[in-house]
Amino acid sequence: MIRQPIIVVMGHVDHGKTSLLDKIRNTTITNREAGGITQHIGASEVPIDVIKKICGPLLSKFNVNITIPGLLFIDTPGHEAFTNLRQRGGSVADLAIVVVDVSKNFEPQTYESLEILKDYKTPFILAANKIDLITGWRQNPTQSFLETLEKQQQSVSADLEGRIYDLVGKLSELGFNAERFDRVKDFTKEVLIVPLSAKTGEGIAELLLYATGLSQRFLEARLKTNADGPAKGSIIEKKEEKGLGSTIDVILYDGTLSVNETIAFATISGIGMAKVRALLKPKPLQEMRESASKFFYLDKVSAASGVKISANGLEDALPGSLIISTKAQDYEREIQSEISEVFNVEKSGILLKADTIGGIEAISKLLKDAGVSISKKGIGNVTKRDVLDAFSMRATDPFSSVILAFNTKIEDDAKNEAYTTGINIISGNIIYKLIDDYKEWLAVQKKGESEAINRALIFPGRIKVLPNSCFRASHPAVFGIEVESGRLRPAWSLMNEEGEVIGAVKEIQDNGISLKEAKTGSNVAISMDGVTFGRQIKENETLYVFINDENERALRYKFTDMLDNEEKALLEKTAAVKAKARKPKNE
Numbered sequence: 001m002i003r004q005p006i007i008v009v010m011g012h013v014d015h016g017k018t019s020l021l022d023k024i025r026n027t028t029i030t031n032r033e034a035g036g037i038t039q040h041i042g043a044s045e046v047p048i049d050v051i052k053k054i055c056g057p058l059l060s061k062f063n064v065n066i067t068i069p070g071l072l073f074i075d076t077p078g079h080e081a082f083t084n085l086r087q088r089g090g091s092v093a094d095l096a097i098v099v100v101d102v103s104k105n106f107e108p109q110t111y112e113s114l115e116i117l118k119d120y121k122t123p124f125i126l127a128a129n130k131i132d133l134i135t136g137w138r139q140n141p142t143q144s145f146l147e148t149l150e151k152q153q154q155s156v157s158a159d160l161e162g163r164i165y166d167l168v169g170k171l172s173e174l175g176f177n178a179e180r181f182d183r184v185k186d187f188t189k190e191v192l193i194v195p196l197s198a199k200t201g202e203g204i205a206e207l208l209l210y211a212t213g214l215s216q217r218f219l220e221a222r223l224k225t226n227a228d229g230p231a232k233g234s235i236i237e238k239k240e241e242k243g244l245g246s247t248i249d250v251i252l253y254d255g256t257l258s259v260n261e262t263i264a265f266a267t268i269s270g271i272g273m274a275k276v277r278a279l280l281k282p283k284p285l286q287e288m289r290e291s292a293s294k295f296f297y298l299d300k301v302s303a304a305s306g307v308k309i310s311a312n313g314l315e316d317a318l319p320g321s322l323i324i325s326t327k328a329q330d331y332e333r334e335i336q337s338e339i340s341e342v343f344n345v346e347k348s349g350i351l352l353k354a355d356t357i358g359g360i361e362a363i364s365k366l367l368k369d370a371g372v373s374i375s376k377k378g379i380g381n382v383t384k385r386d387v388l389d390a391f392s393m394r395a396t397d398p399f400s401s402v403i404l405a406f407n408t409k410i411e412d413d414a415k416n417e418a419y420t421t422g423i424n425i426i427s428g429n430i431i432y433k434l435i436d437d438y439k440e441w442l443a444v445q446k447k448g449e450s451e452a453i454n455r456a457l458i459f460p461g462r463i464k465v466l467p468n469s470c471f472r473a474s475h476p477a478v479f480g481i482e483v484e485s486g487r488l489r490p491a492w493s494l495m496n497e498e499g500e501v502i503g504a505v506k507e508i509q510d511n512g513i514s515l516k517e518a519k520t521g522s523n524v525a526i527s528m529d530g531v532t533f534g535r536q537i538k539e540n541e542t543l544y545v546f547i548n549d550e551n552e553r554a555l556r557y558k559f560t561d562m563l564d565n566e567e568k569a570l571l572e573k574t575a576a577v578k579a580k581a582r583k584p585k586n587e
Helices: 017-029 048-055 079-084 108-120 145-149 154-173 204-218 285-290 331-342 357-369 384-392 412-421 431-456 549-557 565-580
Strands: 006-011 038-040 043-047 070-074 095-101 124-129 177-180 190-195 232-241 245-254 256-258 262-267 270-282 295-298 300-302 305-311 322-325 350-354 374-379 402-406 424-428 461-472 477-488 493-495 501-510 523-528 542-545
Touching (some): 017 095, 017 124, 017 204, 048 070, 048 204, 070 204, 079 108, 079 232, 095 108, 108 357, 108 431, 124 154, 124 204, 145 204, 154 177, 232 305, 256 270, 262 331, 270 331, 322 331, 331 357, 350 357, 350 384, 357 374, 357 402, 357 431, 374 384, 384 402, 384 412, 402 431, 412 424, 461 523, 461 565, 477 542, 477 565, 542 565, 549 565
Parallel strands (some): 006 070, 177 190, 402 424
Antiparallel strands (some): 038 043, 232 245, 232 322, 245 305, 256 300, 262 270, 262 322, 270 295, 270 305, 477 523, 493 501, 493 542
């Protein structure tokens, strides 16, 4: 059978995600129509007859014949719902709707949503919300966008057009081709932008029409389900509820689940199992005020739907984990494979803690794309043990000696240990922001290391002793030089063209001001102890910075990127000059 597609609504806070779902629901709920929208745990099912009524004449105008049974909207918008809507290798969500306020454009959670969708390769529609707030907009409640657009003044239409192309530009920067829905030529390559108002209902018809049309045209293979097969679902949330005990809210995407059936799921320690005591679904919204009970108790439930499961033994179930009926022959292998895949780690890398298995998977994917390794993953609070594990990483890979904590708490003893050991804990509840913060931290650490290396290394330099520039012959000798190539710093030793080390630079000055470094083209004065001008140092003589063998190997093989082409050539010349001092005198 063909199930309804699972659609998740995402976007930045206050851009209208919940308002959009409420508007879709209220279209029929307020009139208490028969066959209206059904409430599930974490989802709302919009049946085929409701879609036909809302879309009305658009169906014939665009020649759309609806064959799917309806749409299942996820009611808990945001990254958590999406990342927890997961199955091994991808997302349970068939389609996403990203809501953007046309007056605010993209904001942090918009970028987060798009990055996650791109990584999971989930198709999406961009809902350009709040068109009713455009100055001069004439509201036409519940009308289609194309109908209401015809009734707007030209200046208002032009204003909206500019805002839409701002969105097209933002999407292009992120690698998406996009266009307003009625101008899209290739639905497989372009993102649809549907202007609408969640407040007035304008444009809702086109949103439902295209969500339906795209689903049945391009996602039909995904929507096939075996109604009599073993149940499979994804845990959205785990709760303790009065009178019910431990419960899990699940989106069932395949098969049928019955009371007294045993389900398996992932736990931190492996595979957990529980016998279903009750299956619960909310009563329709229009009945909630009239009923003392919030739920219907069901004997069984089939995909696709949201359901609350009550059972003993759910305490350790991981949100974001697969739940699967033990009727499935390979349920243990399937869950074990999931655990192995999600919690796969490297020998070295950063530490990652999150509140759900979905969060772990989503962040792991993005970090992998960024070339970042992870040495430890875990669900729950950041503990002292985590900090100690991060500290142990410092000796082998200091850039991995950090903890990323997504949407989870940091225990007090962990904070104290982090302060003592100097381990940085980067925490946050926006995935892409968390990763950006880590990248910023990493850049600072690498810059600090690069500066330390730069200070410690000796780089090649060639200098010429200037004529008539001796200010003092000895104790110390002070004379003028030109840096012909490379660089020169205090404490670096100089050698002559025979490879003989003559002494170390004590100080570099330019017009009486001490310098930490002189580079190519600089004319400066230097001082040297233990040499006498006219003996070890002569006018017009060429001198080279002495580079020991260990330093030379480091420049050749480890830090070659710190040299430009001129310095690389000078390093070869310096090595040749140094080699002269090693040859027997009779050669």
